[in-house]
Amino acid sequence: MTNALALIGLTPDGTVPPAAAALLAGAARLGTPVAVVVTGGALDEPTISALGASGARQVLHYTADDLAESLLTPVVDALAAAVESAQPSAVLLENVIDGREVAGRLAVRLGSGMVVDIVDIRDQDGLPVATTSVLGGAYTVESVTDGGPLIATVRQGAIEGTAAAVTAEVISAALPPSAMPSAVVESSNDAQVTSGRPELRAATRVVSGGRGLQSKENFVLVEQLADALGAAVGASRAAVDAGYVPQSAQVGQTGVTVSPQLYVALGISGAIQHRAGMQTAKTIVAINRDPDAPIFDIADFGIVGDVFTVVPQIIEKIGTAAR
Amino acid sequence: MKIVVLIKQVPDTYGERRLDTTSGRIDRSIDPVIDEITERAIEVALTEKDRSDAEVVLLTMGPASAVEMLRRGLAIGADRAVHVLDDALAGSDMLRTSAVLAAALRREGFDLVITGNESTDGRGGSMAAMLSEQLSVPHATYLNAVEITPQSVGGERAGERGTRVIRATLPAVISITERNPEARFPSFKGSMRAKKKPLETLSASDLASGLPASRSRILTATARPARTAGRKVIDDGSAAGELVDYLTSSHLI
Numbered sequence: 001m002t003n004a005l006a007l008i009g010l011t012p013d014g015t016v017p018p019a020a021a022a023l024l025a026g027a028a029r030l031g032t033p034v035a036v037v038v039t040g041g042a043l044d045e046p047t048i049s050a051l052g053a054s055g056a057r058q059v060l061h062y063t064a065d066d067l068a069e070s071l072l073t074p075v076v077d078a079l080a081a082a083v084e085s086a087q088p089s090a091v092l093l094e095n096v097i098d099g100r101e102v103a104g105r106l107a108v109r110l111g112s113g114m115v116v117d118i119v120d121i122r123d124q125d126g127l128p129v130a131t132t133s134v135l136g137g138a139y140t141v142e143s144v145t146d147g148g149p150l151i152a153t154v155r156q157g158a159i160e161g162t163a164a165a166v167t168a169e170v171i172s173a174a175l176p177p178s179a180m181p182s183a184v185v186e187s188s189n190d191a192q193v194t195s196g197r198p199e200l201r202a203a204t205r206v207v208s209g210g211r212g213l214q215s216k217e218n219f220v221l222v223e224q225l226a227d228a229l230g231a232a233v234g235a236s237r238a239a240v241d242a243g244y245v246p247q248s249a250q251v252g253q254t255g256v257t258v259s260p261q262l263y264v265a266l267g268i269s270g271a272i273q274h275r276a277g278m279q280t281a282k283t284i285v286a287i288n289r290d291p292d293a294p295i296f297d298i299a300d301f302g303i304v305g306d307v308f309t310v311v312p313q314i315i316e317k318i319g320t321a322a323r
Numbered sequence: 324m325k326i327v328v329l330i331k332q333v334p335d336t337y338g339e340r341r342l343d344t345t346s347g348r349i350d351r352s353i354d355p356v357i358d359e360i361t362e363r364a365i366e367v368a369l370t371e372k373d374r375s376d377a378e379v380v381l382l383t384m385g386p387a388s389a390v391e392m393l394r395r396g397l398a399i400g401a402d403r404a405v406h407v408l409d410d411a412l413a414g415s416d417m418l419r420t421s422a423v424l425a426a427a428l429r430r431e432g433f434d435l436v437i438t439g440n441e442s443t444d445g446r447g448g449s450m451a452a453m454l455s456e457q458l459s460v461p462h463a464t465y466l467n468a469v470e471i472t473p474q475s476v477g478g479e480r481a482g483e484r485g486t487r488v489i490r491a492t493l494p495a496v497i498s499i500t501e502r503n504p505e506a507r508f509p510s511f512k513g514s515m516r517a518k519k520k521p522l523e524t525l526s527a528s529d530l531a532s533g534l535p536a537s538r539s540r541i542l543t544a545t546a547r548p549a550r551t552a553g554r555k556v557i558d559d560g561s562a563a564g565e566l567v568d569y570l571t572s573s574h575l576i
């Protein structure tokens with residue numbers, strides 16, 4: 001059986017991230033799942049068993065001294081070496097900024113085709129077929145690549161199921177110094193994780209706020225409803241531009257695309273660019289004081305009202321319902 | 324310093340964008356406009372030109388209609404423009420596009436290449452990195468703010484799990500995020516002057532022989548049914564209760 005590679009980026013504290021399971025599940029549909037891991041030092045036993053538990057039959061482990069300082073180049077070098085040794089039918093990466101850039105560089109280096117932000121993958125007589133959802137979710141497209149492996153970045157939360165747990169076999173190698181020049185990483189500033197709140201891209205529930213919240217102080221209302229629902233916090237570009245929330249919370253055309261079970265839009269008009277990032281949600285709820293706001297055209301449940309009146313009542317009623 | 328800015332024409336995100344479900348290609352005849360992020364890329368270059376004597380060259384690969392956005396870029400202050408225009412390049416995938424743009428950049432020569440981080444149509448988000456690999460120069464990409472010195476370029480790089488401060492030695496390719504300022508507007512004088520600025524048109528054969536073929540191919544493309552409006556209630560004090568009942572009966576809470 002052919003191999004399928006999954007690039008697994010370990011968390012800053014060296015553990016296997018939740019995204020690994022989905023990438024390996026996707027790889028398992030295409031062939032023998034092989035994890036590619038790049039680190040500065042040795043790979044410890046708990047990490048190896050966690051990779052096996054997520055389905056990695058084999059772990060191709062590369063060490064690079066300059067991993068932390070050289071922007072992406074060691075990872076591209078490692079994947080190119082892994083492709084050379086495993087001859088896979090596909091290489092799957094996370095659809096994050098780093099993942100997309102590594103994928104693009106690898107595609108150039110191998111002369112292979114790439115597909116970005118896939119929401120599904122299947123095997124068709126030995127050929128990997130990737131599904132994407134494009135133009136703001138208005139179209140579904142299936143693609144294949146010719147000559148060389150399919151290089152694909154996988155949207156978080158899109159691939160269902162898991163690969164069977166196995167005991168991973170590890171092959172380690174040190175990467176030689178790269179032939180390619182890199183940008184240098186001078187410092188890092190890890191995002192603050194608000195404990196207990198789900199991450200936006202993977203969340204099954206999202207509560208987003210827009211310009212209607214009027215200030216950073218008022219935006220707390222969005223967070224309070226999110227916490228009452230166990231949801232992640234999102235925002236419109238206007239809310240981001242106004243500084244109510246960091247850019248990583250932006251949902252839409254030039255922000256994150258989400259497809260949760262429940263999406264709640266508070267004080268968001270529903271501009272076409274915002275809808276492009278959330279209209280594939282299962283259920284959409286909107287609260288806006290303008291009865292003609294376009295968000296109501298796609299909302300399953302719309303309330304024409306003031307967020308500052310209605311939202312505190314909702315939070316209170318959810319509390320009552322839970323009791 | 325010579326700065327080349329890559330700009331792209333896309334279907335306006337404010338309009339109804341369409342995909343031809345037979346070819347799988349985006350319909351580029353509907354409302355073509357300059358992709359906003361590449362307009363911001365021009366602004367980054369012009370800001371540098373304002374404080375040094377940088378030469379700013381615009382480069383695009385795209386249909387004949389793209390000439391309008393090149394003219395506008397010249398009107399706000401770019402010095403020259405290069406248009407790669409060839410029907411044989413329509414529908415190129417990211418790999419082939421990166422090879423064409425890299426060939427044009429090699430021909431032109433550069434100290435710094437500036438692109439948008441991600442287009443609104445293809446949303447690939449990796450063209451700058453692909454160009455760096457094609458050209459064997461470093462990429463300092465997804466910059467929320469850009470700092471240019473005579474020898475290097477750098478700034479804060481966006482990221483899902485936090486930001487990083489990065490820096491690359493020139494020549495280099497950078498991409499910028501929408502945290503960067505919007506583009507300035509053309510003045511009447513600028514628009515008049517733009518008519519006399521050089522605008523060169525190149526075909527694929529002017530650039531390179533042996534450009535790679537597209538490697539990705541679309542099998543099927545289907546339109547998703549449009550969403551419809553559901554229930555809409557006007558708040559009279561009871562809407563919150565109705566919503567909570569709805570969420571409960573839909574098993575959402």
Ligand SMILES: Cc1cc2nc3c(=O)[nH]c(=O)nc-3n(C[C@H](O)[C@H](O)[C@H](O)COP(=O)(O)OP(=O)(O)OC[C@H]3O[C@@H](n4cnc5c(N)ncnc54)[C@H](O)[C@@H]3O)c2cc1C
Pocket residue numbers: 209210211212213235236237238239250251252253254255256266267268269270271272273274277287288289290293305306307308336359360443
């Ligand atoms: C290239 C491009 C890319 C873009 N990308 C994105 C993107 O990724 N994401 C995105 O969101 N936008 C994006 N936009 C911007 C988009 O066009 C809109 O400007 C933006 O979505 C508007 O945000 P908003 O709904 O918060 O603000 P507004 O449109 O100003 O809407 C605010 C709403 O709040 C309502 N409101 C005010 N006060 C209250 C109250 N007390 N109670 C209830 N309702 C209230 C108002 O009725 C109004 O409908 C993009 C635009 C372009 C050109």
